[in-house]
Amino acid sequence: MLKSIRGRLLLQIGLLLLTIVVLLEVIFAAAVSTYYFDSARQIVQSRAVTAATLSNQFMEGYTLPERARYILENLVPSESSRVEVLDLQGRTVVDSYGFSSSKRIRTADVRIAQQGGVGSYSGYSNAFKQRIMAVSSPLVSYGEVIGTLRFSVSTEPLYDEVAKLVVWAIGIGAAVLLLGFGLSLIIARQIVGPIKELTVISRKMATGDFTARAVRQNDDEVGTLADSLNHMNEELSKSEKMKNDFISTVSHELRTPLTSIKGWGETLVVGGLDDDETTLKGLSVITNETDRLIGLVEDLLDFSKYQAGEIKMRSVPVDLNLLLQQLDLQYSWAGNKRGVTLSTYLPDEPLPMHADLNRLKQVFVNVLDNAIKFSDLNGEIRMTASCEDLQVHVSVQDDGEGIPAEDLERIGRRFYKGSSKMSGSGLGLAISKEIVRLHGGRIKIESEYGIGTTVTVTLPLAVEEFMSGSEVATHLASSDK
Structure with a gap:
């Protein structure tokens, strides 16, 4: 039980209550005992001092036995104390019972009185076999x-009375402990109950059930935890849906080229390769579809590596302007496949930076491919580069179908492809965002559904020396092979 929060909570509250009750019991017992015994001592002392003072004032010159006889004869009838008159050796001259004794009394109160002071004593009397309280006052004659x-007086009744009060206090303390323990059970149940609910829901989430929801019972930390768990549940549910959609999309993207390859392979086998035109057409389709498969597999491999943090950027000094110029030349021809034209607006000055040239090319190729893919037939895309505050902003704008508002904020997340029916794995932008992030930059997507989309890549510039134009061209040419 101590391994549970409820058990530890009950133990800690129980120990706290026990400590407080025991401390209060000790303080109460000490206070009651002090009060009773101090009150009794003051009463006895008042009587002793009063009797001795009267004797000293009105019986000066009388012998000690005469004084003793007078004091004892004039005691009030209700006097409950034992009154003794002692000589200087501590022997009892006479007491209130009419007895005398040669046994010496040497307690602290007697010694103080013999020195002229008023003394008190509490202890056990061997003569009476009980605990007593005594007050002694000096009898003086001529100074x-x-x-x-x-x-x-006997203090046994006082001890009995204090004991009764302490027993009552212990009983009340025990009742307080029981009440406190009962309340702690209720409190523990109120605290642990919602936590158990959250535990059950988290276990359901761990098994893949994202329909469970936690109920916020109180406006406290546990309630906040319930809200956080519900939020995490919703995010995991969305992520799970996106993952399933992604797997479905990738499966479709894999199935389509494989079906084409299989179909044309069977056609060529049945045709026996006699028709040169059909053979060339089939081989062309097989080659193109194989390229699609290779691109998809590379996207998947890149994405998994980026997710695992296994990709390192090999940054060198480069001129981004030269890379953009080469892409302009490349896509001026590639865009004609859909009749899309590329208009490029680049600055005249270099754009120096430290970057992995191949990875940056991968980013801009992905952005341009998407712009061409989603543009209208015979449309136009515009690529613009500008510098500001030691940063370069490269924008690619198309006039295509645009992105719906509900998809825009989630574009680029892992597993998310969007609602477009165009082919593709949906991984390209997620990979591009990671590459740009590793270069210290960012990608911003702005779109209006039915009008077009603008993708802006922002990267930091460098002021150091950079690669020459021929080196960039050589590097890009080697990376294309």
């Missing part, structure tokens, strides 16, 4: 102490 007047 000299001639004896001691001693008042003593």
